[in-house]
Amino acid sequence: MIELFENGRNYVLGDPELALLGDREKLAQWRHKGMGPAFYRLGRKILYRGEDLNAWAQANRVDPSKEGGLS
Numbered sequence: 001m002i003e004l005f006e007n008g009r010n011y012v013l014g015d016p017e018l019a020l021l022g023d024r025e026k027l028a029q030w031r032h033k034g035m036g037p038a039f040y041r042l043g044r045k046i047l048y049r050g051e052d053l054n055a056w057a058q059a060n061r062v063d064p065s066k067e068g069g070l071s
Helices: 016-020 024-033 050-059
Strands: 010-012 040-042 045-049
Touching: 010 050, 045 050
Parallel strands: none
Antiparallel strands: 010 045, 040 045
């Protein structure tokens, strides 16, 4: 499995690496809707663990060769 994020690292909103997933508004929408990667809410701060981000990315991986082609 490829690691897009460092497993031992914590990411907070504003970290440029999170832009890979979307902007602040997109991440906020996902949290509100109960979607997206797991996160911690510490007071008003949002924290994402690298392990959780990698697990979420892996779960959302699409392999076109296994999706069936168009006829």
